[in-house]
Amino acid sequence: MEASSKTSIFVGAIFLVVLAVVPVALFYAGEIFWIDIFTRLVILAIAGTSLYLLLGVAGLPSFGHAAYLGLGAYAVGIPVHYATMGGAEWLASYNGWWQFSLAILVSALFALVTGAISLRTRGVHFIMITMAFSQMIYYALISLEEYGADDGLSVYSPSEFPPLLLDNPIHLYGICFGSLLLVLYVVHRLQHSRFGRVLQAAKQNETRVLASGVNPFKYRLLAYVMAGVIAGYAGALMANFSLFISPDMVEWSRSGELMFMIILGGSQHILGPLVGSSLFILLEFVLSRWSIYWHLPFGIILLLVVLFGRGGIIGMLRRDKQS
Amino acid sequence: MSALSTMGLTKSFGGIIATNNLDLSVKQGSLHALIGPNGAGKTTLISQLCGLLESDSGTVFLYDQDITSMPPAKRVQRGLSRTFQITSVFPEFSAQDNVAFAAQAVAGHSYRFWRPVSKNKTFQQQAGEALARVGLSSRAATSAASLSHGERRQLEIAMVLAAKPKLLLLDEPMAGMGGEESALMVELLQSLKGEVTMLLVEHDMDAVFALADELSVLVYGRLIATGLPAEVRGNPEVQRAYLGAASV
Numbered sequence: 001m002e003a004s005s006k007t008s009i010f011v012g013a014i015f016l017v018v019l020a021v022v023p024v025a026l027f028y029a030g031e032i033f034w035i036d037i038f039t040r041l042v043i044l045a046i047a048g049t050s051l052y053l054l055l056g057v058a059g060l061p062s063f064g065h066a067a068y069l070g071l072g073a074y075a076v077g078i079p080v081h082y083a084t085m086g087g088a089e090w091l092a093s094y095n096g097w098w099q100f101s102l103a104i105l106v107s108a109l110f111a112l113v114t115g116a117i118s119l120r121t122r123g124v125h126f127i128m129i130t131m132a133f134s135q136m137i138y139y140a141l142i143s144l145e146e147y148g149a150d151d152g153l154s155v156y157s158p159s160e161f162p163p164l165l166l167d168n169p170i171h172l173y174g175i176c177f178g179s180l181l182l183v184l185y186v187v188h189r190l191q192h193s194r195f196g197r198v199l200q201a202a203k204q205n206e207t208r209v210l211a212s213g214v215n216p217f218k219y220r221l222l223a224y225v226m227a228g229v230i231a232g233y234a235g236a237l238m239a240n241f242s243l244f245i246s247p248d249m250v251e252w253s254r255s256g257e258l259m260f261m262i263i264l265g266g267s268q269h270i271l272g273p274l275v276g277s278s279l280f281i282l283l284e285f286v287l288s289r290w291s292i293y294w295h296l297p298f299g300i301i302l303l304l305v306v307l308f309g310r311g312g313i314i315g316m317l318r319r320d321k322q323s
Numbered sequence: 324m325s326a327l328s329t330m331g332l333t334k335s336f337g338g339i340i341a342t343n344n345l346d347l348s349v350k351q352g353s354l355h356a357l358i359g360p361n362g363a364g365k366t367t368l369i370s371q372l373c374g375l376l377e378s379d380s381g382t383v384f385l386y387d388q389d390i391t392s393m394p395p396a397k398r399v400q401r402g403l404s405r406t407f408q409i410t411s412v413f414p415e416f417s418a419q420d421n422v423a424f425a426a427q428a429v430a431g432h433s434y435r436f437w438r439p440v441s442k443n444k445t446f447q448q449q450a451g452e453a454l455a456r457v458g459l460s461s462r463a464a465t466s467a468a469s470l471s472h473g474e475r476r477q478l479e480i481a482m483v484l485a486a487k488p489k490l491l492l493l494d495e496p497m498a499g500m501g502g503e504e505s506a507l508m509v510e511l512l513q514s515l516k517g518e519v520t521m522l523l524v525e526h527d528m529d530a531v532f533a534l535a536d537e538l539s540v541l542v543y544g545r546l547i548a549t550g551l552p553a554e555v556r557g558n559p560e561v562q563r564a565y566l567g568a569a570s571v
């Protein structure tokens with residue numbers, strides 16, 4: 001136990017130091033391309049960590065988590081769209097506080113309503129219903145001509161948080177990385193709190209939780225809302241990063257990718273999503289240069305990890321240390 | 324006074340009537356044993372009493388309160404706890420964390436998001452005491468999945484004790500235990516008598532006659548006898564129904 005948790009802390013510390021130093025150093029060395037890769041990685045890690053709260057801590061395999069990335073992104077894109085094109089004055093704004101508040105509020109509401117329904121089901125039904133709800137968002141977005149439908153929407157100007165400039169890649173990266181640290185810390189605290197214990201217990205043995213005097217439903221719903229809010233926040237960051245958003249962000253395969261990242265990195269450890277998203281980005285980068293059919297080797301690697309490396313990459317590291 | 328009683332309690336699964344118009348009364352402070360052949364409906368009854376299974380008709384009273392439609396979690400808060408015939412614990416938690424969770428579960432809501440449970444002195448202390456009581460102190464840090472079958476049964480008892488129940492429903496606590504472990508369990512239940520009212524389902528007749536203040540016999544969902552153990556044992560209908568079925 002001791003040795004394995006030390007390994008995890010060590011691996012985690014290395015990851016975080018690399019993320020803090022390498023992209024910034026490369027940027028100032030003139031390699032400005034890398035900061036984009038790292039920004040995307042960090043945003044995906046934030047979304048992945050929010051899904052970890054559901055999948056890893058509460059054992060709830062949500063297959064619609066990309067919906068929140070989309071909701072958060074459009075909560076930035078739509079106010080910018082109106083501020084640029086005119087119309088909908090109550091909504092139109094370049095102000096980041098307004099856009100991010102909107103992202104959080106919309107995500108929380110969507111999670112509250114869909115969670116209240118989805119959490120009455122279990123297992124495969126839960127997977128299907130969460131996926132169905134996110135497909136609803138997908139179809140809503142591709143039918144909204146006003147916001148570009150399936151052509152997507154350009155975000156003409158990033159969120160304004162004076163004095164920070166989100167069109168400065170270093171500022172944006174700093175915000176994303178700082179957000180990741182904060183999210184990791186918050187989820188870590190949640191996991192070990194009384195609240196987190198209810199989620200973990202209900203994941204292992206729901207009947208015993210009921211027979212111990214707690215109905216886990218409301219705790220799960222709250223976790224569902226929290227995870228939605230964090231993912232919505234990640235979506236708002238994503239809009240600022242890519243400056244172009246489209247319904248593709250919400251497609252079910254995106255939710256699948258998030259799930260894969262966690263399983264790849266290790267769903268039983270808080271740093272699993274970070275490790276998984278790093279590997280995902282790395283593999284995507286390497287394999288996509290090698291072949292346009294990069295999804296195939298990617299799928300094979302994932303399959304191998306799932307089959308032989310139960311507990312993902314982190315799980316393998318921990319086991320090595322134990323044996 | 325009866326701590327727990329039912330009136331006309333019924334439950335059927337398709338064509339099988341598992342609980343048939345049952346009137347049962349468990350006296351405050353007593354250990355009431357419930358015996359009956361396999362499939363008699365003992366587990367079904369316990370699940371109805373604790374609320375995990377909804378009854379078709381009839382009433383359940385906890386002291387003077389009608390709890391028939393009270394959700395299971397609330398019944399635990401009122402002092403009614405149960406153990407399961409098939410051990411039910413949290414396999415990934417350590418023994419200590421299993422019991423600490425049981426203590427947490429009855430200590431008000433769990434909307435506490437920041438402080439680690441491991442730093443909660445009350446829960447940890449209650450867990451330590453309950454583990455000591457069942458003789459598992461040395462295994463506190465072991466995950467429940469790595470405990471032996473007998474130890475997991477003891478752990479489950481520690482969990483219900485941490486909930487400080489007034490009334491305990493025990494579904495075959497000695498099932499699958501060796502002779503020595505069974506003897507320890509009998510000793511433990513003996514030590515709980517007077518402190519907490521118990522309804523004990525058990526196939527081990529030595530244990531039943533060593534512990535029971537009152538004895539009821541359930542056959543095909545009906546109580547065919549209830550009373551002092553010595554009286555019930557002599558009842559010819561019991562001997563016919565129970566011994567007959569048990570020898571199959």
Ligand SMILES: Nc1ncnc2c1ncn2[C@@H]1O[C@H](COP(=O)(O)OP(=O)(O)OP(=O)(O)O)[C@@H](O)[C@H]1O
Nearest residue numbers: 336339341359360361362363364365366367368408
């Ligand atoms: N969920 C269920 N669905 C259908 N039938 C059930 C269900 N639970 C129990 N039964 C049936 O109800 C009857 C009573 O079962 P129960 O488990 O309560 O018996 P028991 O007295 O606890 O038996 P044992 O001594 O084997 O534990 C049996 O015929 C059983 O098959």
Ligand SMILES: [Mg+2]
Nearest residue numbers: 365366367408
């Ligand atoms: Mg039974």
